[in-house]
Amino acid sequence: MKIQTLSLTLLLIIFWLLNSGLFKPLIFILGAFSVVLVLFISSRMKVIDEESQPLHLTKNIPAYYAWLLKELVMSNIKVVSTIWQGHLQLQPALTTIKMDHLSDMGKVIYANSISLTPGTVTTDVTENSITVHALDKSSITDIQSGAMEARVRKLDN
Amino acid sequence: MSMVTTYLSWALLVLGGFLCVSGSVGLLRFPDFFTRMHAASVTDTLATGMILVGLMLQAPTWIVFGKLVMILVFVLLTSPTAGHALAKAALHSGLKPLLPGKGGKIDADPRPSAGGV
Amino acid sequence: MFTAAAIAVLVAMALALVRAYAGPTLYDRILAVNVFGTKTVLLIAIVGFLTGRPEFLDIVMVYALMNFITVIGILRFFEYSVSHASANSETIKEQ
Incomplete structure (x- = not known):
C-alpha cells in the first residue's frame, strides 16, 4: 500500500x-x-499520487507558510493604504518575468502565492516564464528580486 | 474563557470588518478591472482570515473550531485560483489593462467612482 | 461586537452590489459577485455566532464551495461567447 x-x-x-x-x-x-x-x-481515477498528496513538502511547508503570512500582512497594509489615500494615483504594471528550474508543483505554488498576496496577480504561466499584473511597479521589482522564487525552490527540494 | 482571548477576538473582528469595507471601497474607487481585482483580494485573504480567527477564539467546542479552520483553508486555497481564472479570461478576451506611460502615473480621481454604465 | 462585524460586512456587501450594477465590463460584474459571495460566507458565520447556533457553519461550508464553483462555471460559460468588441468597451491605451 x-x-x-x-x-x-x-x-x-x-x-x-x-x-x-x-x-x-x-x-x-x-x-x-x-x-x-x-x-x-x-x-x-488514478489520482492517488504525489501530485494530489504532496507529502514530500511536509517537512518544509510550515516555514514557508510563516514567511507567506508575513508577506501577506505587509502587502495588505500597502494595498489598504493605497485605497484610502486622498488623491488616487496609481502605477499599475503588466510584466512577464522569467523563472527557471522549478518543478510543476513549484510553478503552481509560486503562481498561487503571487496571486494570493494582494497587489499582484498571476495572469499567465508558461514553461519558463510568468506574467504578473501589479497594482504598483515596486511589487514587480520585489518579485524580480527572486526572494519568493528562492523560497519556493527550497521548499520543493 | 479568559478576558485576553475575548478582547483579542473582538479586536480581530473589528479589524476584519474594517478590511472588508476597505476592500469594497477599493472595488469602487479603482479605475479599471485589473486594479479592482487587487482590492478584492484584500478581502479574500486578510479580512476573511481575521474574522474567522476572531470567531475561532470564541468557538464553544472543538468541532466548531475545526470547521472554522476548514472554511479558512478552503477560502485561502480557492480564492487565488478563482482570481487567476478571472484575470486570464479577461486578458484573453481582449480586455486591456490601464497602464501609465513611461514613468507617469494614472490620475484616477477625475473619473466618477460609481458612474453609470 | 459580533453585531459591529456583521454591520461592516453588510456595508461591504452593499458596496460590492453597487459595483456589480455599475459594471462597466462583464468581468467587473463577475468579480463583484465573487466578492459578494465571500462576504456572504463571512456574514453567515458571524450570524451563526450572534444567534448562538454554530450549526450555521455547515451552511457556510456549502456556500464557500458554491461560490467557487459559480465563478468557474460562469467563466466557462462566457469564455467563448463574448465578442472582443463588447469586452473591450472600456477605455484603453495600448500597452
Whole structure:
C-alpha cells in the first residue's frame, strides 16, 4: 500500500468525524462505507499520487507558510493604504518575468502565492516564464528580486 | 474563557470588518478591472482570515473550531485560483489593462467612482 | 461586537452590489459577485455566532464551495461567447 493511500484515508476519516460531530455506531458504519467508496473511486481515477498528496513538502511547508503570512500582512497594509489615500494615483504594471528550474508543483505554488498576496496577480504561466499584473511597479521589482522564487525552490527540494 | 482571548477576538473582528469595507471601497474607487481585482483580494485573504480567527477564539467546542479552520483553508486555497481564472479570461478576451506611460502615473480621481454604465 | 462585524460586512456587501450594477465590463460584474459571495460566507458565520447556533457553519461550508464553483462555471460559460468588441468597451491605451 502506498503512503499516499494511507494519508488520504486518514484525511477522509478526520474530514468525516469533523463534519458529522456525532459519535454513534450507525454514523461510524456509514462513515467507513463512505471512506472506502471514495478511496475506491479515487484509485480508479488514478489520482492517488504525489501530485494530489504532496507529502514530500511536509517537512518544509510550515516555514514557508510563516514567511507567506508575513508577506501577506505587509502587502495588505500597502494595498489598504493605497485605497484610502486622498488623491488616487496609481502605477499599475503588466510584466512577464522569467523563472527557471522549478518543478510543476513549484510553478503552481509560486503562481498561487503571487496571486494570493494582494497587489499582484498571476495572469499567465508558461514553461519558463510568468506574467504578473501589479497594482504598483515596486511589487514587480520585489518579485524580480527572486526572494519568493528562492523560497519556493527550497521548499520543493 | 479568559478576558485576553475575548478582547483579542473582538479586536480581530473589528479589524476584519474594517478590511472588508476597505476592500469594497477599493472595488469602487479603482479605475479599471485589473486594479479592482487587487482590492478584492484584500478581502479574500486578510479580512476573511481575521474574522474567522476572531470567531475561532470564541468557538464553544472543538468541532466548531475545526470547521472554522476548514472554511479558512478552503477560502485561502480557492480564492487565488478563482482570481487567476478571472484575470486570464479577461486578458484573453481582449480586455486591456490601464497602464501609465513611461514613468507617469494614472490620475484616477477625475473619473466618477460609481458612474453609470 | 459580533453585531459591529456583521454591520461592516453588510456595508461591504452593499458596496460590492453597487459595483456589480455599475459594471462597466462583464468581468467587473463577475468579480463583484465573487466578492459578494465571500462576504456572504463571512456574514453567515458571524450570524451563526450572534444567534448562538454554530450549526450555521455547515451552511457556510456549502456556500464557500458554491461560490467557487459559480465563478468557474460562469467563466466557462462566457469564455467563448463574448465578442472582443463588447469586452473591450472600456477605455484603453495600448500597452
